[in-house]
Amino acid sequence: MAAPRSNREFIEACVKSGDAVRIKQEVDWENEAGAIVRRACELAAPAPFMEKIKDYPGFSYFGAPLSTYRRMAISLGMDPASPLPEIGKEYLKRTNGEVIPPVVVDRKDAPCKENILKGKDVDLCRLPVPLVHDGDGGRYVGTWHAVVTKHPVRGDVNWGMYRQMMFDSRTMSGAVFPFSDLGKALNDYYLPRGESCPFATAIGLSPLAAMAACAPSPIPEPELVGMLAGEPARLVKCETNDLEVPADAEIILEGEICPDYKVEEGPFGEYTGYRTSPRDFRVTFRVNCITYRNNATMTISNMGVPQDEGQLLRSFSLGLELEKLLKSQGIPVTGVYMHPRSTHHMMIVGVKPTYSGVAQQIGQLAFGSKLGPWFHMVMVVDDQTDIYNWDEVYHAFCTRCHPANGIHIYRNAPGTPLYPFATPHERKHSIGSKVVFDCLWPTDWDKINDVPTLVSFKHVYPKDIQDKVLANWTAYGYPPVK
Amino acid sequence: MNQWEVFVNDIKELAEDADLELTIRTLNAGIHKYTYKRVRCQVSSDLKKHADQLQVRLGRGQLSASRFSIKVLDEVQRLPEKYR
Numbered sequence: 001m002a003a004p005r006s007n008r009e010f011i012e013a014c015v016k017s018g019d020a021v022r023i024k025q026e027v028d029w030e031n032e033a034g035a036i037v038r039r040a041c042e043l044a045a046p047a048p049f050m051e052k053i054k055d056y057p058g059f060s061y062f063g064a065p066l067s068t069y070r071r072m073a074i075s076l077g078m079d080p081a082s083p084l085p086e087i088g089k090e091y092l093k094r095t096n097g098e099v100i101p102p103v104v105v106d107r108k109d110a111p112c113k114e115n116i117l118k119g120k121d122v123d124l125c126r127l128p129v130p131l132v133h134d135g136d137g138g139r140y141v142g143t144w145h146a147v148v149t150k151h152p153v154r155g156d157v158n159w160g161m162y163r164q165m166m167f168d169s170r171t172m173s174g175a176v177f178p179f180s181d182l183g184k185a186l187n188d189y190y191l192p193r194g195e196s197c198p199f200a201t202a203i204g205l206s207p208l209a210a211m212a213a214c215a216p217s218p219i220p221e222p223e224l225v226g227m228l229a230g231e232p233a234r235l236v237k238c239e240t241n242d243l244e245v246p247a248d249a250e251i252i253l254e255g256e257i258c259p260d261y262k263v264e265e266g267p268f269g270e271y272t273g274y275r276t277s278p279r280d281f282r283v284t285f286r287v288n289c290i291t292y293r294n295n296a297t298m299t300i301s302n303m304g305v306p307q308d309e310g311q312l313l314r315s316f317s318l319g320l321e322l323e324k325l326l327k328s329q330g331i332p333v334t335g336v337y338m339h340p341r342s343t344h345h346m347m348i349v350g351v352k353p354t355y356s357g358v359a360q361q362i363g364q365l366a367f368g369s370k371l372g373p374w375f376h377m378v379m380v381v382d383d384q385t386d387i388y389n390w391d392e393v394y395h396a397f398c399t400r401c402h403p404a405n406g407i408h409i410y411r412n413a414p415g416t417p418l419y420p421f422a423t424p425h426e427r428k429h430s431i432g433s434k435v436v437f438d439c440l441w442p443t444d445w446d447k448i449n450d451v452p453t454l455v456s457f458k459h460v461y462p463k464d465i466q467d468k469v470l471a472n473w474t475a476y477g478y479p480p481v482k
Numbered sequence: 483m484n485q486w487e488v489f490v491n492d493i494k495e496l497a498e499d500a501d502l503e504l505t506i507r508t509l510n511a512g513i514h515k516y517t518y519k520r521v522r523c524q525v526s527s528d529l530k531k532h533a534d535q536l537q538v539r540l541g542r543g544q545l546s547a548s549r550f551s552i553k554v555l556d557e558v559q560r561l562p563e564k565y566r
Contacts, residue, residue, distance in 0.1 A: 030515070055513050125513040135543025137489060138507070139516050168517045171561075196565065258565050264489070264505050264518070267543050275542040279489050286565055 003077035003229045006111075006248040007204045007297060010075060011049050011062055017080050019071050020047040020062075027061070028054045029139075034132040037063030037302035044068055044307070049297075056128035063300040065144060066207060066309035072316065075207030076228065084388060085335075091228070091320055095217065100226030102233040102244070110236035110247035112202075117290040118239070123169040124287060127251060132302050133269035137279055138165040140268065141172055141201070141253070144301035144309065146213035146221070148200040148243050149182055149257075152189050157244075158182060159213040159221035164201060164285060165265050172201075172253075172285040173265035175277065178430055179373050179414050186259050186283065196256035198241035199285060204250025204299050209233065214310070215317035216371050240289045250296040254289040270418050271314070272343045273305035277417040277427060311340040318344055318371055325369055331362060334383040338375070339390055346377040350387045353440040360408055363436035372434075373414040379437040384454070396439045406438040484534040485509035486552055491541045493548055496525050503558060506536070520558040525550040 004010035014020035027033050027050045036048050041064050050061040066072055070080040073087055082090075107113045117126065129139040142164035149158050158181045164172040176183045190197045205213070208228045212221040222244075225233040235244040240254045262281035269275055303310050315338035323336035326349070334350040349362050359380035366378050381387065381396045401407065415422060415432020426432065441451045453459070458466065474480055486506040490496060502525065507518045525536055532551035539545055 125517065131516060133543075135539060135545065137543070138518070166517065168519070169514070256565070258562070261560070261562055261565060263560070267489075267541065278491075278541060 001077045001079070003208055004075065004206060005229070005234075006206050007062065007065075007250055007299065008248075010065070010207045011297070013074050014047055014071060015049065017070075017074060018046060019068070019074060019080060020049050023048055023050045024052065026052045026054055029056065029128050030054075030131045031134050033061050033063065033130050033300060034302050037300050038133075038304055040064045041067050041302060041308045042305065047071060053128045058295055059128045060295065060297045061128065061130070061300050062204070062297050063302065064309060065299055065301070066210065066313050067307060069312070071207075072211075072313070075211065077230075088316070088320055088337075091316070092324070094227050094230070095219065095224065095320075096324070097227055099219070099223050100230070100232055102222040102226060102235045104235050104237065104244055105247050107236055110234075111293045112236065112245065112247055112249045112252050113239075113291050114294045115292050116239060118288070122287055122290055124166050124172070124253075124290070125169055127290070127292070127296075128298055129166050130298070130300055132300065133275075133304070135275070136165075136268050137264070137266040138167065140164065141166050142174065142203065143303070144205075144210060144299040145201055145203040146205060146209065146246075147174075147182065148202060148245055149185065149197060150243060151181075151185055152197075157220050157222060158185075159202075159209075161210075161213045162283075163268060165268070167263050167265075167284075170287050171263060172287065173263045173282050174285060175265060175417070176283040177373070177416055186257065190257070191259040194260055196258055196286075198243055199255060199257050200238050200241070200243045200245045201253040201285070202245045202249040202251070203253075204293075204297050205246055206248060209246050209249075210299070211313060211317070214313050216321050216374070217317070218370075238289070239291060251290070251292040251298060253285075253287050254291075255285055255287040258284045258286055269302070269304050271303040271308065271310040272345075272418055272420050274420045276420045278424075306341045306343065311343050314374070315340045315342070315344040318374055319347065322347060322349075322366055322369070322371055325371070326362060326365060329365060331358065331365070333362070335387050337387040341390075342377075345375050346379060347375050348387045348393055349378060349380045350383050350385060351380055351440070352383050353443060356443045359436055359438035359440055363408060363410070363434070367410060367413055367434045373416060373430075373432065376413075376415070376419070376432055376434050377437065378435075379439060381439045382441070385439075397437060400439040400441060401437045408436040408438065410434040410436075486534060486536045486554075487539060488536060489539050489541070493538065493546060496538070496548075496550060498526050499524055501555070506552075506554075509537070520560050522555045522558055524553045524555065526552075
């Protein structure tokens with residue numbers, strides 16, 4: 001099965017496999033669409049493809065595009081039933097392979113150019129921008145998208161998923177954190193010069209383009225999409241600036257970021273499951289051109305309590321990128337995983353505990369890396385603990401993490417204003433704190449006499465007894481174990 | 483009559499019968515619902531004092547029970563000339 005090349009191919013594949021439902025009745029852009037997506041996330045239900053939007057004939061919504069591992073497998077062209085470790089292995093294999101650069105296509109071959117609005121015709125309200133949660137600070141244009149920019153000196157391209165609220169017909173405001181690639185470019189280059197920064201927002205991306213925009217990979221996103229898909233990403237030049245955007249995207253907004261002009265943004269229901277970050281003056285995007293496909297589909301991610309695609313995909317990619325980083329440093333890791341239910345706050349690292357201090361070394365590398373601001377807990381378990389099995393991880397944490405010696409705290413680290421536990425001062429200034437939970441038996445303990453023996457079916461019984469019990473399980477009168 | 487909404491951290495920010503500068507969003511039905519304007523205005527807890535109505539949300543989106551009438555005096559242009 002090939003990876004879907006566009007949002008449309010992805011919807012079709014999901015409908016076919018039962019991982020999306022077509023909703024034919026009219027849906028209101030004000031709260032109703034958001035509520036449908038939210039409920040689908042909380043039930044891990046099929047993604048809603050809403051074909052009729054109130055006030056917006058010809059447009060549709062696709063919600064919760066990647067909020068299950070089944071849909072993530074489909075996006076990679078894999079069997080939807082693929083187990084998570086297999087999906088992770090496939091991601092690592094593809095992203096460690098040959099770089100596949102994008103191709104730039106002619107505008108006549110780019111569906112995103114089917115409709116073009118410029119000048120006085122530019123009005124964001126012509127798009128079905130949803131009010132995602134009741135009480136949000138505005139209608140959010142960008143919830144599952146890519147903001148495309150290019151570094152003014154180095155020339156490297158950045159696709160980032162920076163949320164964007166519609167402020168007025170031509171203005172959006174959004175949260176761009178100072179430690180992000182775009183935040184650094186705005187503060188280091190554009191703001192001191194008082195120059196505007198060209199941007200383009202692409203909405204309704206292929207699922208792998210969205211995955212690339214969301215992943216904290218050091219590989220430039222257009223190349224990353226190609227590596228994930230196994231073929232070059234198709235890009236097209238913008239109408240009003242030199243940026244290149246995915247040619248098959250549903251909607252493109254072009255414009256400029258005004259670094260010295262900020263308007264209010266938020267509050268917004270966030271991936272942590274709360275509205276945490278305060279309404280504040282944030283980065284302002286002025287739109288001067290809109291292009292879109294005929295019958296365009298706007299994608300909606302509804303962030304809130306687990307689990308939505310922000311949590312699932314960010315957990316997935318953060319974990320795998322950290323695994324790559326730790327392996328590159330020679331750490332004997334056996335796997336890294338974030339449970340999406342941690343709202344990508346807790347990294348679980350499996351390691352062969354061959355030397356003392358390895359848990360702290362892992363924590364320092366993780367928190368000191370570019371990935372670090374996005375999570376604040378690292379839990380290190382041994383290679384006998386299944387990192388994907390929360391019951392095993394929780395048991396290891398509760399029984400092996402010494403309350404005085406096994407918890408290591410780091411203060412005044414980078415954080416985000418979205419941390420629900422952070423003080424108002426910490427939120428305002430993106431200050432975080434970090435913690436490592438060392439759930440390894442100390443290496444200086446005697447392995448025979450000091451290290452406790454794990455008492456479980458698979459650890460304390462001889463293999464022949466285990467096999468006998470498993471073979472006779474139904475004969476004993478138990479129902480089969482799935 | 484127009485319907486407007488404002489976000490404040492504290493209801494005391496809405497001093498009555500004084501000239502205020504607020505960022506308000508329209509609640510009028512239609513495709514422009516929830517778009518913002520920066521305005522100079524006066525508000526009153528007497529709902530009949532001004533023709534337009536103002537409802538209030540607090541810092542994390544909670545709808546306040548307080549209601550006001552509002553008179554928009556004029557629109558304030560904050561956008562720097564170079565971006566217009």
